[in-house]
Amino acid sequence: MKKTIATTIGLCALTAFNASAAQYHSEQCDINLNGDLRFAEKTLTVKTTADEEVKITDSYMVYLDGKKLSLSAEETKWIQDYYQGIEQSIPQVMTVAAEGVKIANYAVSEVLRGFLGEQSKVASQLEIKLDDLYSKLTKHVYQNPESLTFDSAKLQTELGLGPDFDAEVDLIVSDVMEKAMGEFLVQMGRSMLNGEGSMESFEQRMSKMGDDIESKVESQTDGIEKEAKVLCEMLTTIDASESNVQKIKGLSKVDIVSKSKNA
Template sequence: MKKLLLVSALICTPAAMAHNDNDSGISFSNEQCNVEFKNDVRIKPSELEIFTASNQFMRFNNNGNLTVNGEEVSINSEQRQALTQYSDTLRTQLPEVANIALDGVKIAGVALEEVANAFNIDGLNDLSGLMDGIKVEVENTFYQQGTFVMGQQSFDQFGENFEQQFEQQIETVVESAVMQSMGSILVALGSELMGSGGDMDAFEQRMENMGEQIEEKVELHANKLEQRAHALCDNFADIAQQEQQLVAQLPQLKGYELFTIKQN
């Protein structure tokens, strides 16, 4: 009955996704990118702000005005155009970080739904509520009072909260749901065994096929998400280069770059 282990492996899928040590996996940190965050950014509807670790800041608003540490900086039309393009790029690209995190939560939900449907597992309502809580945590990390906030602190905060606050809860709720539905699971397994005519080899093959089907559905979503994450890392590298060009035009912005390219 070694294929019965497949049930446990599949049911534990969300917990495994929550903590991924695989270098090729989806990560909620910037460790997978060739860039790292140097400062924090706050994107408001009417302005862009970048803060350094020493709490110095630059602000560029929709009217094309630039201030550095509260002092207005006179800029020409070419510099204003470059700043506007930079601001638009950040507004377009950075929220994709939150979108990828939210879609990662959805993938865990897909895995749970597939397993629950396959083995008639009840009692997953608590886990559904927990997933909603994770979604709220993601949104609260990146969206604060109408402002999009991102930087190393945001990533560290989310990663720490996710692992400490939710990972153990996910495992606990899943284990509870499995225990509550053990009868349904055994009936489902019995039905599969009968469908195989009592042939254990055929039964194991049916179980393996079922597991592969579920895995394929989950991996399809996960692979697409991973591609988006890699593409986003490439976009961050492009932004880092854009910042270098911007500083060449506006030396006053040196030290306010959001990204820095990692040195190998």
Template sequence: MKKSTLFFVISTSLAVTGTVAAHDGSSNDCNVDLQGDLEYYQGVLSVNMDDGSSMSINNQHQLTVNGETVNLDKDQQRWVSDYYDSIDTAIPMTLEIAHDGLEIASAAVGEVLGELLGEDDEFTGEFRELFDSLSDEMHSKFYDQNGNIRVDSGTFDEQSWFDNAWESEFEQRVESLVTQSMGKIMIAVGTQMLWGGGDMEAFEARMENFGEDIEHRFESSADALELKANALCEILAKADYAENHMQQSIPGLSELNLLDVNDSSLKM
């Protein structure tokens, strides 16, 4: 049996998975970095700045700096409101994109392994458990027991928008499980081919057609996810724009620089 056919199907599945992960937070032209710590819980947005200062904005768009309420003029209030509303929109939108991406990747890998090994195979079940575990971990990390969104960027491993908090772990676990079980996969596939009469060319053709079908179907889903990610990037760019004006016009916020959005496709 040629290994190339097996690797083609497996790599197709992982390519779809990687594409989904790449689309989850931003497109290749949209990079979002965090400087300082962001906390969001029960409608209150708090930012701890690098100089030790802190600010909070509640769902009534009231601003406090180091615990003191700040009186704002009309323009200042507009920037504060735009900033809050943009981040308040971006946070649940990011979680929705992350959830959708995980669902697409789970379905893609599940279909590939189900075709190769059978739906009842132990390894196929291990992958389902992996995706279920990742979904549970994501939920427990970003929601409290009552379903309220809870974000604390101080717990993230990377200084980037919080979708990356689970993305690297997701990719590493999938690739590790495939690598550890490649021998078992090859034996199972070889057995399937022998049961089919040993026609290697027919088996290869079936696998290649299946791989191409998987790629076509799930790339469409990934493309739809990318549209959502692009919309998210526009919202974060708007927040970054408002943040720059807050930094320049509101006393006590000269060190506010939580968001750094680099998107070559956007012009404010």
């Protein structure tokens, strides 16, 4: 049971994990996003591995630590592909996040509430956390009606969506399970005192609930798997564009995205 709830919460966290300099794993590919990336007011800003600041405008002009670079027509096309790839991937990040929240909330309503009752405080608290996470991410990305916003540093400091997010998810799961088992034991005690159940019947109920969780959650995962695959393909394209950007004089240290195929 704990493992399955962890899976659903993990799905919710999947894209945010990616977007804030963590790592996305799927059967199709591994994607690493490293360093700071900011897209705001139609300007893309990245930090190189040498801690240099690279700014790319929506007219594809490039500034390295404030100094404008002179680009050939071919180099400008590489910059355009890179800029547009990142810009177009941001809405897909939101799509995957939305699918994750939908699955997690489905699990809460169908599983936790089914197991602990409609008035479960644990289920309500988890739903609030999930909705709050998605709401904050949405407000961050769409804060400017004329341009998308994405700031990996702010996502980490303000939303807690950083490299240690997997550990934070584990803490949330542990907290949820501890509180859920507390509610369950109270319910079990009351039922047994009223002669309405036995330890054996509760064990059977838990076993059946575990099977139900697996089947119900698995039936909801098609959407996120498809959208995550699309995101993976988009990031793969960005990685290829970044390889071209690295050929430009002064930009060899630009290395935000890296991808490697699983064996």
